Every structure is written in structure tokens, then in C-alpha cells.
Amino acid sequence: MSEKLRMDGFFNPTSLAIIGASQKENTPGWAMARTALETFKLGPVYFVNPRGGKLFEQECYKTISDIPAPKVDLAVIAVAAKFTPASVEELAAKKGCKYVVIVSGGFAEVDEAGSAYQNQVKELCQKYGIRVIGPNCVGIYSPFETIDCLFIEGSLATRPKPGNISFATQSGGFGMCMFNELYNMAPEFPWFGRLVSLGNSCDVCEADFMEFFENDERTAVSTFYLEGFKQSQRFLEAARRSVMKGKPVLVVKSGKNEAGSHALKSHSASLAADDKVTDALLKQYGIIRCEGWKDMFQLYATSFACGATIKGKNIQIVTNGGGQGVQLADGISQFGMNLANISTDVSSFLKSKFPPFYIVANPFDLTGSGTNDEFMIALETMAKDDSNDAIVLNLISYLSQIDPISLTKRLVEKFGRHVPNRKPLFFVLIGAATAVREECTKMLLDAGIPIFDSEIDAARCMSAMYHFEEFRNAQLKQVNEDACHDCSQAKVKITEILASAQKELKEGQDERALLEHEAYGILNEMGLPLPHYCLATSAKEGEDFVSKAYPGKEREAAEFVVKIVSPAVLHKTEAGGVFIGIPAKEGSVGESVDKMLTKFKDVDVRGALVCEMVPPRPTPGASRPKGVELIVGMNTDPTFGKILLVGIGGVLVEVLQDVTFGSCPMTHGDALAMIDRLKSQKMLNGYRGMPVVDRAQLASLMVKVSQLAAQFPQINSIDFNPVIAGDGKLWVVDARIMVSRC
Structure with missing residues (x-):
């Protein structure tokens, strides 16, 4: 955690001040004042407005200093940008206020004058040791603590039922839209326990709230809308810790264009397009990236908040529509899961219970004749079958003998969250009337059973939930065999090589390439494979x-x-x-x-x-054995810092652009996962007489390169291209290392 004040101070104040409370209706200052007065139960609410007077029959103090209490815990500021720094200073100096939310706009998002005001606020944070959310945000919301400091009233943005999903957003509009959308989708589902609009993040940023959500007892699922990162490494590390605690992290990250502003003169840099790096690092740290709000909330957040877990890849489909069953089977395969094989005993039992035209297989199809009772027989039987890890029920509901509401009640009894060691059940409801769907959705989500209106969505969600558990278990079991190369003598020699290269930098030259023998010298000290x-x-x-x-x-x-x-x-x-x-x-x-x-x-x-020359010829006169040409490199990304890449190298590197990325330093498991994400798996596995690439050796090389990059900040980029794999060995054949002054 940061040495600064903790984020929980925003959620446990015993007094609240609205600075800029306005008598003018439908303004942010008016809306916040009314909402705060109606909802805040932890202590007094104070209004400040230079005009004084009354607001909602409560006095408005003309200055912050006029507030009769000696201390204000939390203040929300809704005054013009030019007056904001003075308000922040008066709150800190006169009222000992440590937590401030600035909803005002007109700061760095507008012009240079606004940037100057924002910088003044930032300096006051450092001067007084206070924490500030914003500016240019819509406020914060924590219904369990009766904190509703949003300038959009409840009549315009309906607050859903409070739950264990926490949400931090860099777009206030995105955040506020979620209220009505999620309330309309499932008005009884417990959604947000925390909602924070980050705004310009002059002080508090996404990393602060990722660390807070990680340790917050009210947070079971952390969700973020991000357009960029202020402190990416803190965010990623906290997210990984959260995942290892069983608390998923979901991110909508906008801005997928290849900015390329950080490109250096190397393959490693030119291949590291911004969004590819972002996508790879989110995967490396176990974060689930979502395409939009429906993905994040309707699909993933609800399912994780239901408490469902999938510990294996084998899925059993139960349906009464052959086409829907096939689509589900396709989706399960598409997203890397397997169709379960029904055990012999279960298959025999089900065949004895049903007509011969029912298809006892996977998908298990009750056809258009299946009844509620028959569905329950099938589901309860398959719940006892260890050959499947989860069941997905795909129900066509408009058939006369099917009563979806009655069936849902029975599903809740047998598969609800109260059932010990329950088999995970996922429900795809097709063709139901609106009122029926709403009733079924309420009952299912209350009982912790995820519901979908699309076969593909169900398959995607099951895959994400399985891979979340897989990642978490792998991290928990990971034995850290990747201790940094910590030989002091080697460090001294590497430092000497780099210092010598830095001395040769000419005036105006920011970086230079090591000569090849210098690069080889560093590789030799790191114990990397060389010819x-x-x-x-x-x-x-x-x-x-x-x-x-x-x-x-x-x-x-x-x-x-x-x-x-x-x-x-x-x-x-x-x-x-x-x-x-x-x-x-x-x-x-x-x-x-x-x-x-x-x-x-x-x-x-x-x-x-x-x-x-490698691979070496086995005997005089023999032809040289083939080798697989790979690339291992590192680039310094302006957002994420040192980024490692691995892929198919040699002359094909720019043609195929088959590379994956990861953060430095990395574990052996991280490196193996990067190798597994490459598209050209056939080339690694002995394609047409080529050697099989030793993945463990390649991963070890990647780990050491990542440690080299992390230990020596003066190394800007690394290109090992090609790294030749053959004869059960690896060799770094061509080494380019760029060194900067710092």
C-alpha cells in the first residue's frame, strides 16, 4: 500500500461538506447537496456558498472557515476551477480535512490555465498530505456507508441495489450510465458497493483503488473503465494479488490504436504496438479484459458475483433444442473448453428413464418433448457425475409443457448458493416473455446461478471463469525458481561494461548500441546460452x-x-x-x-x-542441422516500463509478427504462458523435420533477460535475433543492446 493516507478514509467520514452547494436547481452543487442531505447518515452535512442563505432549510456558510465544526472529514468541491485550489487549502489548513473530491471541470482537460490550477491542487496534496479524487469527476458512491456524493440525482440515474461489485472509472459518463442500465437489467441484483469516478487523477489514480479493492472486505469483484494508466505497475501487481485471493479484476480498456510514440530503432520496439502490450500484460497478471460494459457487468461481473467457480474444462450441455445445443458445443470448443463425456453408469441410468428418441450424449437433448420433471431428473443426475465440471442448461421456454418459472424455483433449490459443494450451473434462457425472463433472472441471480440470453455468451463466460481459476491456482502453486541472477561479481562486471559504453555517448546522443562483444560479455555474465x-x-x-x-x-x-x-x-x-x-x-x-x-x-x-556457427555439424562433411529462429527482446514502454517479447525471429520476424509480450521481471510460469500464446505452435513442435524447441530452456532465457532489464535501468532495449533452437539447445546468435545515459 502507498505510504499516503489510505483510500478507506473516503468511505468512513463522520462529517461531510459540500463546497459550492447551490440554490440554483439542477446544477451539480444543488443535486449533490440534496442527495447528500437525504442519504448521509454518518454525521452532519455542511453546505458552503459565498452567498450564504438557506438550502433545503439548512444554513449555507459563506466560507469554509465559518463551518462551526473544528474538523471536516470529507469534502466535495463544486466550484469554478480558479477558486478550487484556495478551497482545498482552506479545507486542509482550517478544518483539518484529509479527503477531498473535486467534481468541478475546467482543469487539465481544457487548457493551460486549467492545467495550472490542477498542478496547484497537486502541490497542495503534497504540502498537506491530503488525498484528492478528481478533478473533473462525477463523485463517489458507497451505499453501505450512506455515501452518495454524485452530482447526478437518483431520479435521473437510479441507484441499483448495493452489492459486492466495486467500480472505478476514468469516464464519469460511462459510470453514471451504468446505474440505469444495470438497474433496468436486474433491479433486484446487488450491484455496486463502491463506485468511484477518477476524473483527471491529479492525485488518486486507478492504482490506489486497485490496492483498496484488493483489501476491501466489501469488494468481491473489481471492475474498471480505463483510458490509460497513471501507475501501471502498481495497478498490475495489486490486480495479481487480488486474483490470487480469489477476487477477479475486470477491465474495459479503451484506445486500441497503435500510437507508436515510444518506438525505438529495434524489432522489439517496432513490434510492441501499445494495445498488444496492454492486452498481453493484462493476461499476464490474470486480469480479464472486456469489450464493453455489457461484457464487464452483464456477462462476467454478475457470474463472478454469484460465487460460481469452474475448476475444470469439461462442460455438460442439457437442452431441448438441437440447434441451440450445437451452438453451445461450438462455443465451448471455440473458447478452449471441452465437452464432457457422460460416464457409463450415468448414461445407462438416463437411458432407462427417458424415451429412446431423447439423445443421451453431450449435448443431452430432451427434444421438444422434455418436461420440467425430466429436466430436473437429467440435471440432478448429471450433477453427481464427476466426468463434468459444470452444467449449462439451454432452455427453449415457449413450449407448452415447459414452465420456466416453476423450473427456475426447482433449480434454485438444487443448485443455489446455499447448496454445499454445488455443481456449477449456467442457464441460457431462449424465447421467454419479458415478464417471465425478469422473474427467472431475479430468482437465479439471487441464488447465485448465472443466466444468459446467448449460447456464445455463456460459453465465453464459462471459459473466463475456468481460466481465472486456472491462473489463480498456477500462481498459488508457483515455486519461485526464478530468483534474480544475484552474483555480485557478475553485477560488477555488467555495470562496468555499461558504464564504459555510456562514456562513449556523444553530446546530444541519448543512447548507443553496445558493440557485439560487449553485448556477448553481458550475456556471458548472465549465464545466457551463446555459441x-x-x-x-x-x-x-x-x-x-x-x-x-x-x-x-x-x-x-x-x-x-x-x-x-x-x-x-x-x-x-x-x-x-x-x-x-x-x-x-x-x-x-x-x-x-x-x-x-x-x-x-x-x-x-x-x-x-x-x-x-550453430547448430554445430555432428561430423565432418555432414550437412548442418536445421534450427528454429526465434526472437527474444525487450523494449521500454512509456506506460508499462520494461516489456519482454518472444516470437518467431530471423527474417520472418517482421513478416509474421508472431510475438507475445510480458512485463519485466517475470516468473518461469509467465514465460511459459507467453510461449503458449504464440500462433506458430507448429514451428515450435518440430514442423517438417525442424527441431522441437525446448520450452523450458527458452522460458529460462526469457526470465534471465527480463531480470537483466529490470536490474539495469540504463538498458533501453534488447534484441536477440535470431535465437537459434536446435539439437536440444539454444544459442543467442545476434545480440543488440541499447544503452542510455540514465
């Missing part, structure tokens, strides 16, 4: 390296690459600075080194890098 190499400054040094590294017959099968090492030659291939396929016979490598050094004798040359 045999040396930096040769003469033909003799090249020959000596080959003789020592490859004694006897091993030398006969080896081949080498010789590359120029010079800060003046950045594009080696184009400049003719790379010789490949050099045999190991005596004199060949030395001759190539001599040619290379002579060719570039007129520029600043540090030597020639001599590298073994």
Missing part, C-alpha cells in the same frame, strides 16, 4: 581460439562466422563486414580475421568477432 566466440585483434588470436576451443576431430566439423566490431560499422552485412561458413582447417579463420581487419583499417576497429 563459442572470441574477440580477435589479430590472425593469431583467431587461430589460437579455434585450436583451444576445438581440439582434435571436433575442429574438423566446425564452421565459423567472422564479424567486424566497430562503432563506425553499424550495418555489418551491408558493409561487407560479415564472413560466414569459414572452415576450421588450420589458417582459415586467421586468414579471415586478417582480411576483415585490413578491409576496415581506416575506421575505428575494436577487432573481429569469431563465432561458431
